[in-house]
Amino acid sequence: MTLSLWLLLIPFGLVxxxxxxxxxxxxxxxxxxxxxxxxxxxxxFLFISFSVATIVVIFIFLxxxxxSSGVTLGSPEINLPNVNDLKNRLP
Amino acid sequence: MKIQPTIPNMLPGEKVILMLHRHGFIAFRFxxxxxxxxxxxxxxxxxxxxxxxxxxxxxxxxxxxxxxxxGAYALIWGLLFFIxxxxxxxxxxIVTNERIINIAQQRLFYRVxxxxxLYRVQDVTWEMKGVIANLFRFGNxxxxxxxxDDKFVFEHIxxxxxVAQTIMSLLESIEKQIGLDKMAEVEGDLGSQAESNPSxxxxxP
Numbered sequence: 464m465t466l467s468l469w470l471l472l473i474p475f476g477l478v479x480x481x482x483x484x485x486x487x488x489x490x491x492x493x494x495x496x497x498x499x500x501x502x503x504x505x506x507x508f509l510f511i512s513f514s515v516a517t518i519v520v521i522f523i524f525l526x527x528x529x530x531s532s533g534v535t536l537g538s539p540e541i542n543l544p545n546v547n548d549l550k551n552r553l554p
Numbered sequence: 555m556k557i558q559p560t561i562p563n564m565l566p567g568e569k570v571i572l573m574l575h576r577h578g579f580i581a582f583r584f585x586x587x588x589x590x591x592x593x594x595x596x597x598x599x600x601x602x603x604x605x606x607x608x609x610x611x612x613x614x615x616x617x618x619x620x621x622x623x624x625g626a627y628a629l630i631w632g633l634l635f636f637i638x639x640x641x642x643x644x645x646x647x648i649v650t651n652e653r654i655i656n657i658a659q660q661r662l663f664y665r666v667x668x669x670x671x672l673y674r675v676q677d678v679t680w681e682m683k684g685v686i687a688n689l690f691r692f693g694n695x696x697x698x699x700x701x702x703d704d705k706f707v708f709e710h711i712x713x714x715x716x717v718a719q720t721i722m723s724l725l726e727s728i729e730k731q732i733g734l735d736k737m738a739e740v741e742g743d744l745g746s747q748a749e750s751n752p753s754x755x756x757x758x759p
Contacts, residue, residue, distance in 0.1 A: 468615060468618055471618055471619060471622055472622075475622045475625070475626060478626050478629075478630075479626075479629070482629050482630065482633055485633055485637075485662070486633055486636075488662060488663070489633065489636055489637050489640055489662060492640060492644070492662065493636075493640050493643075493644070496644050496657075496659070496665070497643065497644060502643065503643065506636070506639055506640075506643070510632065510636040513632050514629065514632055514633075517625065517628045517629055517632065518625075518629075520625075521621065521622075521625035521628075524621045524625075525618070525621055525622070525625075527612040527613060527617075528612070528613055528614075528617065528618040528621070529613035530618075532613065532614075532615075534615040
């Protein structure tokens with residue numbers, strides 16, 4: 464069975480979606496309840512910077528992948544010639 | 555000039571005396587744990603690059619899977635680190651000249667805010683337990699209030715003896731102030747009761 468490589472992006476997209484929601488909630492919570500102190504603002508800035516840098520690096524690395532190619536799972540299929548109708552005679 | 559931070563439902567004339575977080579050692583401890591988990595993928599990349607052919611074909615399945623897994627790991631690591639920091643930083647005890655506020659940030663979506671008037675405080679106890687706590691001078695302060703079974707516990711705060719001393723001195727000044735007012739209030743109540751219902755109490759002639 465051959466699977467296309469782009470199918471790998473579906474679970475990653477789901478994880479990324481959940482990550483995005485939780486990140487937004489965490490940032491909003493820090494800004495709302497962190498008394499807008501210097502530590503709160505700096506930590507939010509560092510988190511957003513780290514996240515953006517990570518996403519950019521992931522994107523750069525994933526650009527090299529040929530998403531149209533596929534991967535064969537299990538043993539590859541072998542097409543033997545049907546000599547003396549052996550394929551139909553096997554149990 | 556020290557800026558007065560804004561606190562929930564700030565009363566007129568209220569001043570923040572103490573704003574306490576857990577000791578920095580607690581933050582350092584979780585920072586070291588996250589640092590350990592940050593080094594794991596670095597070791598993994600080194601092993602994959604030197605002992606496998608995962609990065610040999612940049613268009614292949616193994617390469618794509620590795621990049622996606624590492625990307626997800628990095629994003630989740632960063633988010634968990636930030637949430638742990640948030641839980642540490644937003645877990646605050648505030649002592650004002652009128653009340654004590656306990657803000658417990660236990661999880662990302664779980665926050666409890668409770669407060670108690672200072673004049674209700676009956677007993678303040680502090681403790682420093684363990685070698686590390688004594689070395690870095692952090693510990694717990696327990697504040698027992700009147701008529702309440704539960705008590706406020708300031709956990710792992712820096713210099714608990716000074717915090718307890720500050721609360722006690724605040725309490726003493728409030729007791730002096732409130733004590734006189736309460737006496738006047740009680741005397742006034744008794745006087746008005748006696749006027750409205752002379753036969754209710756007191757001795758018969």
